[in-house]
Amino acid sequence: MSEPFIQFIDVHKSFGDNTVLSGINLSIHQGEITAVIGRSGTGKSVLLKHIIGLIHQDSGKLLINGKPLDRMDKKAMHGFHKDVSYMFQDNALFDFLTVYENIALPLTEKKQKNKIDIPGKVAEKMKILGLSGTEHKYPAQLSGGMRKRVALARALITDPKAVLFDEPTTGLDPIRRNNIHDMIAQYQSQFGFTAVIVSHDIPEIFHITQHIAMLDKGKIIFEGSTEEIRHSHNDIVNSFIRGKEHRAL
Amino acid sequence: MFRYQLEKLGAGTIGRIKSFGLLAIFLWTGAFQIFVPPFQSSKIMEQIWFIGAKSMFVIALTGLFTGMVLGLQGYHTLVRFGSEAALGSAVAMTMIRELGPVLSAIMIAARAGSAMAAEIGVMRMSEQIDALETMEIHPIRFTFSARLAAALVSYPLLTAIFDIIGIFGGYLTGSLLLGISPAVYMDRVISSITMADINGGFLKSVVFSVIVTAICCFRGYYSHLGGGQGAKGVSLATTNAVVNSCIMILISDYIITFFLV
Numbered sequence: 001m002s003e004p005f006i007q008f009i010d011v012h013k014s015f016g017d018n019t020v021l022s023g024i025n026l027s028i029h030q031g032e033i034t035a036v037i038g039r040s041g042t043g044k045s046v047l048l049k050h051i052i053g054l055i056h057q058d059s060g061k062l063l064i065n066g067k068p069l070d071r072m073d074k075k076a077m078h079g080f081h082k083d084v085s086y087m088f089q090d091n092a093l094f095d096f097l098t099v100y101e102n103i104a105l106p107l108t109e110k111k112q113k114n115k116i117d118i119p120g121k122v123a124e125k126m127k128i129l130g131l132s133g134t135e136h137k138y139p140a141q142l143s144g145g146m147r148k149r150v151a152l153a154r155a156l157i158t159d160p161k162a163v164l165f166d167e168p169t170t171g172l173d174p175i176r177r178n179n180i181h182d183m184i185a186q187y188q189s190q191f192g193f194t195a196v197i198v199s200h201d202i203p204e205i206f207h208i209t210q211h212i213a214m215l216d217k218g219k220i221i222f223e224g225s226t227e228e229i230r231h232s233h234n235d236i237v238n239s240f241i242r243g244k245e246h247r248a249l
Numbered sequence: 250m251f252r253y254q255l256e257k258l259g260a261g262t263i264g265r266i267k268s269f270g271l272l273a274i275f276l277w278t279g280a281f282q283i284f285v286p287p288f289q290s291s292k293i294m295e296q297i298w299f300i301g302a303k304s305m306f307v308i309a310l311t312g313l314f315t316g317m318v319l320g321l322q323g324y325h326t327l328v329r330f331g332s333e334a335a336l337g338s339a340v341a342m343t344m345i346r347e348l349g350p351v352l353s354a355i356m357i358a359a360r361a362g363s364a365m366a367a368e369i370g371v372m373r374m375s376e377q378i379d380a381l382e383t384m385e386i387h388p389i390r391f392t393f394s395a396r397l398a399a400a401l402v403s404y405p406l407l408t409a410i411f412d413i414i415g416i417f418g419g420y421l422t423g424s425l426l427l428g429i430s431p432a433v434y435m436d437r438v439i440s441s442i443t444m445a446d447i448n449g450g451f452l453k454s455v456v457f458s459v460i461v462t463a464i465c466c467f468r469g470y471y472s473h474l475g476g477g478q479g480a481k482g483v484s485l486a487t488t489n490a491v492v493n494s495c496i497m498i499l500i501s502d503y504i505i506t507f508f509l510v
Contacts, residue, residue, distance in 0.1 A: 016308075051382050057343035081385045106384040110287075110390065158384075 005030040005162065005194055009140075010061035013046060020046045022218035024060070028211070030161075033195040035205045038121040038215035039240065044198040045089070046153055047165050047215065051196070052086050053077075085155035089166040091147050093139040093154075098127075103153045124135055125153045128190075145176040149183070158186065161196040169201055173180070177201060181208050202241050214230050214240065253288060254265060275389060275470065276463045277446040279397050282390035289395045296399030300361045310450035311356050312411035315348055316340060316418020321420070324427045337437030340419030342385055345364055345450045349412040351502050356495040357400075362465035366490035369469025370483035380472070397459070404458035405451050412450065426446060449509045456505060460497045465490040 002026035013021040021042040028034045030151060036044050049055040049064055051067065058063055063070045071081065093102050103107075104122045126132050129149045139147055148168060155163050165184065169177040181201070185208040188195050199205045206212070206226045214222040214229070214237055220236045232238060251504070283289075323339045369392050372378050372460055420432040424431045472486035 049379075054379050078385065083382070084383075086380070086383040088376050088380060090375060092376040094377055096368075109384070109386040131255070154384075215372060 002029065004028055004063070005065060006059075006196075007059040007063040007066075008047070008050070009063065011057045013043070013050070013055065013057050017077060019218055021057070021083070022216075024218070024220055026127060026213050026220050026223065028194065028196055030194050031192060032211050032234055033185070033197065033209045034211040034213065035209040036198045036213050036215060037129060037200070037202065037240070038130060038194065040200070042215045044215055044217055045166050048166055048196060048198050049084075051164055052084060068226065072122065076210070082158065083161040084164065085160040085162070086164045087151050087155045087166065087168055089168075089170055091139070091151040093147060093150060095139050097138075098135065099131065099137050099139070099142070099150050102150055104141065105154065106158050121157065122153075128187070129153050144172055145179065148176075148180055152183065152187070156161055156191065156193075159191070160193055162196070165195065165197040165199075167198050167200065169199070169238065197215075202243065216240075254357075256490070266367050272463065272467050273422050274372055275393070275418075275467050276459070278387075278389045279393035279463070279466070282387060282394040289390075289398075292395035293398045293402075296396050297403055299364075300357065300399050301403030301406060303401045304357050304360050304403070305410065307356055307360055308353055308411050311352055312344075312414035313418040313421075313439060315411075316344065316415035316420075316458050317351060317422045318416070319343060319348070320419035320422030320427070322428070329363070329382040331428055333423075333427075334433050335437060336419065336423045337416075337434040338441035340423070341438040341442050342446065344415040344419075347459070347502070347506075349408050350450050350453035350457060351498060352499050353408045353411040354404065354454065354461055355495055357404065358461045358491055358498070359463065362494055363460050363491050365462070365465045366469040366472075367483055368369070369393075370472035370486040371467055373470060373472050374479055374482060389470070392470055393432045396466055397462050401455065401459040401479060404454045406463075408454040429464050435437045445509075452509075453502060453505050454461075456501055457498050460501060461494045464494045464497060468493070474478045 005036060006028040008026040009026045011021055011024040012019070016151065024047060027049075033074050036047060038044055046055055050057055055066065056070065061086065064072070067076070067078070070079075075190065081101050094105070097105065100122055103125060104118050107116060107118050107121070123132075126135070129152060131146065132151055134142065134150075152168075152235070169180050172180065181204055184195060184197065187193075188208075196237060197205065206229070209226060212222070212224065212226060216236055222232055222234055224232075229241060232241075319340050320336060324333055324334050325334055326332045363420065369378075371396045372392065378388045378392070381391050420431065420434055423429045424434050458494050468490035470491075472482045475482060475489065477485045
């Protein structure tokens with residue numbers, strides 16, 4: 001198998017006395033959709049934020065294409081950040097900017113070396129995501145599902161090689177939830193990016209992922225394919241995917 | 250017990266020094282980013298509208314009544330010494346040297362500064378600042394630089410408006426209400442003011458603009474470190490921003506006046 005695009009090696013992270021990650025080992029491969037599942041408060045979002053550099057590990061290594069993230073020089077770090085987008089759980093859209101301005105933001109706020117047709121690029125992404133006609137609206141004027149699509153359009157505007165999704169379907173009804181999953185799967189196959197999705201949507205998430213990791217008490221207790229997780233003999237994994245409380249004997 | 254108290258005092262002092270250092274870095278970075286392309290001209294204009302134009306009414310109102318009170322108090326004090334003709338000088342000097350820059354800075358801190366702290370605080374709490382970092386957009390530049398540039402333009406102009414309306418307020422009470430000759434009032438205003446007074450007042454307004462904008466934006470930007478999360482964090486940041494700004498305005502006013510007189 002090829003070298004992982006992102007690799008966690010024995011990563012530990014604590015906030016004060018609260019240990020969130022205690023020895024994470026996880027490999028994420030290029031072009032795959034990886035789902036990170038687990039109960040609330042087990043550190044899934046913290047794990048995701050390590051990749052984008054919003055949180056730094058206390059110990060252990062985080063490798064990007066085999067190189068430690070914390071030892072990258074400024075240029076390499078810039079290149080990596082350019083290739084990775086992050087979609088926040090609550091979208092993190094700027095409420096004082098219109099839909100167009102929100103989507104265009106990653107392009108307009110930076111000095112471009114090569115002239116980019118920003119309006120054309122935004123219009124293209126908006127059309128693909130079914131947002132045409134909402135250019136002048138503000139996020140507060142949109143439905144929850146549309147706001148998710150705006151956040152996805154903003155994440156995709158820089159044509160990233162990887163997109164990190166932090167619970168992209170939180171607060172949505174089952175139909176919209178499935179729509180978002182279908183949308184991620186469709187655009188992932190269309191644009192070919194690597195996707196890491198933190199999710200609670202069991203079993204829906206299994207339909208779109210190739211690789212699943214389950215986090216429990218700060219550790220990865222399962223890593224494998226959809227088929228493997230369905231036949232896992234681990235009691236905690238089994239209880240979780242069936243939506244039942246695990247009771248230790 | 251003594252050791253515990255000493256440790257607590259030490260930790261508090263180190264915390265304050267760290268916070269001051271963080272503010273200095275925040276201010277320096279924000280000021281530097283004003284000159285980094287692409288220039289934020291439209292954002293600066295928007296902020297001049299918000300800080301400057303939208304504060305004009307409150308500044309005009311405060312200036313008018315401050316001048317009127319000064320005229321009233323000044324007249325009744327000066328008349329005891331038979332010097333009521335000097336009312337124009339007293340009002341103009343007090344306005345231009347002290348009350349104009351200080352009161353307008355406090356009023357702008359209360360109106361625009363609190364809004365800045367709250368807006369940036371909400372951005373922090375709703376992960377919008379984190380989103381900027383993930384998009385490789387400089388968050389201090391995005392939240393602070395344009396506001397600082399706009400404040401540097403707006404404060405001296407608002408102070409000038411405050412001064413002029415304040416002197417007019419003194420004229421209303423001094424001349425129209427209490428009977429001092431308008432010609433004498435205006436003559437004393439013009440003859441008593443020197444360029445040094447005007448420059449001193451403007452220097453103060455520039456310094457206050459930096460202090461208020463830096464403190465308010467800084468408090469909002471680091472609202473998650475201020476002892477509260479969510480709405481509580483934002484409300485704490487807003488309160489601290491206005492209180493700290495007002496205290497720092499008064500302290501720096503004394504320091505500048507000490508060197509100017």
